[in-house]
Amino acid sequence: MVAPDPGTIEGLRASYERGEGLVGFRSACGFVTATWGLVCPACGARDLERTPLSGRGRLVAFTVQTVPADEFLNEAPYAYVLVALDEGGRISGWIAGTPPEGALALGDRVRWVPGYKTGVQFEREPAP
Amino acid sequence: MRETWVVGAATNRFGRMAETGREAAARVALAAIDRAGIDPKRIGYTFVANCFGVAERQAHVGPLINTALGIPDVPSCAIESACSSSSAALHEAWVHVAGGFADAALVVGAERLSHLDTLAATSYFAMGADYPFETRNGATFPGLYAAIASAHRAAYGTRPEELGAVAVKNHANGARNPNAHFQKPITLDTYLASPVIASPLRLFDCCPFSDGAAALVVAAREAVPRPAAEPLVIRASVRTGSVADLHDRASLTSLPATVRAGRLAFERAGVRPPAIDFAELHDCFTIAELVALEDLGFYPAGAAGRATVEGETALDGRLPVNPSGGLKAKGHPISATGAAQVVEVFEQFNGTAGRRAVPRAELALTHNVGATGGSCSVHIFGRR
Numbered sequence: 001m002v003a004p005d006p007g008t009i010e011g012l013r014a015s016y017e018r019g020e021g022l023v024g025f026r027s028a029c030g031f032v033t034a035t036w037g038l039v040c041p042a043c044g045a046r047d048l049e050r051t052p053l054s055g056r057g058r059l060v061a062f063t064v065q066t067v068p069a070d071e072f073l074n075e076a077p078y079a080y081v082l083v084a085l086d087e088g089g090r091i092s093g094w095i096a097g098t099p100p101e102g103a104l105a106l107g108d109r110v111r112w113v114p115g116y117k118t119g120v121q122f123e124r125e126p127a128p
Numbered sequence: 129m130r131e132t133w134v135v136g137a138a139t140n141r142f143g144r145m146a147e148t149g150r151e152a153a154a155r156v157a158l159a160a161i162d163r164a165g166i167d168p169k170r171i172g173y174t175f176v177a178n179c180f181g182v183a184e185r186q187a188h189v190g191p192l193i194n195t196a197l198g199i200p201d202v203p204s205c206a207i208e209s210a211c212s213s214s215s216a217a218l219h220e221a222w223v224h225v226a227g228g229f230a231d232a233a234l235v236v237g238a239e240r241l242s243h244l245d246t247l248a249a250t251s252y253f254a255m256g257a258d259y260p261f262e263t264r265n266g267a268t269f270p271g272l273y274a275a276i277a278s279a280h281r282a283a284y285g286t287r288p289e290e291l292g293a294v295a296v297k298n299h300a301n302g303a304r305n306p307n308a309h310f311q312k313p314i315t316l317d318t319y320l321a322s323p324v325i326a327s328p329l330r331l332f333d334c335c336p337f338s339d340g341a342a343a344l345v346v347a348a349r350e351a352v353p354r355p356a357a358e359p360l361v362i363r364a365s366v367r368t369g370s371v372a373d374l375h376d377r378a379s380l381t382s383l384p385a386t387v388r389a390g391r392l393a394f395e396r397a398g399v400r401p402p403a404i405d406f407a408e409l410h411d412c413f414t415i416a417e418l419v420a421l422e423d424l425g426f427y428p429a430g431a432a433g434r435a436t437v438e439g440e441t442a443l444d445g446r447l448p449v450n451p452s453g454g455l456k457a458k459g460h461p462i463s464a465t466g467a468a469q470v471v472e473v474f475e476q477f478n479g480t481a482g483r484r485a486v487p488r489a490e491l492a493l494t495h496n497v498g499a500t501g502g503s504c505s506v507h508i509f510g511r512r
Contacts, residue, residue: 010260034261035261061279061374063270063277065268065325065326069266070250070254080271080275080326082374092262092265092373101327118264
C-alpha cells in the first residue's frame with residue numbers, strides 16, 4: 001500500500017508558524033503524532049490520516065530553561081513543555097516568559113498560541 | 129560465534145585538548161595497540177566515531193587515522209550514534225570479530241569542540257535530538273533530560289538531594305581519576321547552590337563539554353594466545369533503538385531502549401543484575417543515572433535516588449556506579465564516551481585503577497545512550 005504523502009517537515013512547521021494550524025497524523029491503532037513520518041511507529045500501518053490538532057491539552061512534562069536553544073536566545077527564561085493533546089498524541093512546544101519557579105505545574109491546561117514566533121508556542125489556559 | 133575479547137584499551141586526559149580529534153584518535157589508538165601487544169597489521173577493520181569532526185572541517189577521518197598508524201590498507205568507516213557512537217563502534221567490531229570477518233578490530237572515538245564557543249557547541253549537540261520537532265520547538269539537551277526529571281519527580285517524588293547525591297558521588301570518583309575532566313570533589317551544598325539550567329536540573333546536574341579520545345582493540349580469543357594485558361571477555365554486546373522523540377513515547381520516566389538492551393544483555397550473558405560488580409552508566413545528567421539504574425533492573429522504578437543517597441552506588445557501596453567519575457566528572461567527549469567506559473573496565477580488571485579500584489571485580493556492565501534513548505548500547509564484560 002502506498003502511504004498518503006505527509007508533506008514536508010518545513011511545510012508542517014510553516015503551517016504552525018504562520019498560525020494556519022497544527023497538523024498531526026492518526027494511525028489505525030490510535031497513535032497520534034505531530035512528528036513527520038511515513039509509517040506508524042506503534043503498529044506499522046501506512047494509512048496515516050492527516051488530522052488537524054486543536055492545540056489544547058495538558059502538561060505532562062516541562063522545564064524552565066535559563067539557557068536557551070539557539071532560536072530562542074531572546075526568550076530565556078522560557079519553558080520547554082511536553083503537551084498531551086486532547087485528541088491524543090503529544091507534542092513538544094514552549095511557553096514564553098516563564099519564571100524559574102512556580103509558574104507551571106504538571107497537569108496544567110494549555111493551548112496553542114498561533115503566532116509569528118518560532119516553534120509550537122503554548123500558553124496556560126486561564127482558570128475557568 | 130567466536131569468544132571475543134577487548135585486549136587493549138587507552139584514553140587520554142579528558143577536558144580541553146590542544147590537538148585535533150584526528151591526532152588524539154591516532155595517539156590513543158596506538159597506545160591501545162601497544163597495550164594489547166599486537167602487531168597493528170593484524171587489525172582487520174577500524175571503526176571510528178567522530179560525530180562532530182565536521183566542526184574541525186574533517187570527515188572521512190578513518191583512513192587518516194589508519195595511515196597515521198601505519199596501516200593504510202586496513203578498511204575503516206565512521207559510526208555515528210550521537211553520544212553512543214563509540215559503543216556502537218565497539219558493537220560493530222564485536223560483530224566482525226565474533227562473526228569471523230576479522231581476527232582483530234580497532235575501535236576509536238574522539239571529539240573536540242572546545243575551539244567553539246558555548247553557543248556553537250550547544251548547537252552541534254542539539255543536532256543529536258530531533259532538530260525540527262524538539263530543538264526548534266525550544267528544547268535543549270539539558271531541557272529534554274529536565275523534562276524526564278520533571279516526570280520522574282511527579283511519579284516518584286524524586287528529591288533534589290537524590291539528584292545531588294549522584295553529582296557528589298561522581299565528582300568524588302572523578303577526583304580519583306587522573307584522566308577525568310573534573311578532579312575536584314563537590315559537596316551537596318555546592319550542588320544545591322549551583323544555578324538552575326533547566327529546572328529541576330542545576331549546573332552540577334550536567335556533564336561538561338569535554339574534548340577527549342579513547343580506543344579499544346578487540347580480538348578473537350583464538351587470535352591472541354598470550355594476551356599482553358588481562359583481557360575483557362565480551363559476555364554481551366547489545367544495541368537497541370526506540371522511538372526517537374521524547375514526546376512520542378508512552379513513558380517519560382524510563383528509556384525503553386535501555387530497558388530492552390539491559391534485558392537482552394543479561395539474557396545473553398546468562399547473569400542477573402545482582403551479579404554485576406560495578407557499572408559505568410550513562411550519566412549525561414544526574415537524572416539519567418537514576419533512570420538507568422531503574423531501567424536496567426538494579427533498582428525498582430523510583431528507588432534509585434534513595435539508594436544513591438544511602439551510598440549503595442558509591443565506590444565502597446554494594447554496586448559501585450561510575451567509578452571513573454562518569455560523564456558527569458570524567459567528562460563527555462561525545463564520540464569517545466562509550467569506548468572510555470570500557471577503558472575504565474579494562475583498568476579495573478588490570479588492577480591499574482589506582483585509588484578508585486573496585487576490589488575483586490569479576491563482572492562489569494557499561495551502558496551508553498544516544499541522545500534521549502533513540503539508541504542504546506549495553507555491554508557486559510567478564511574475566512577469562
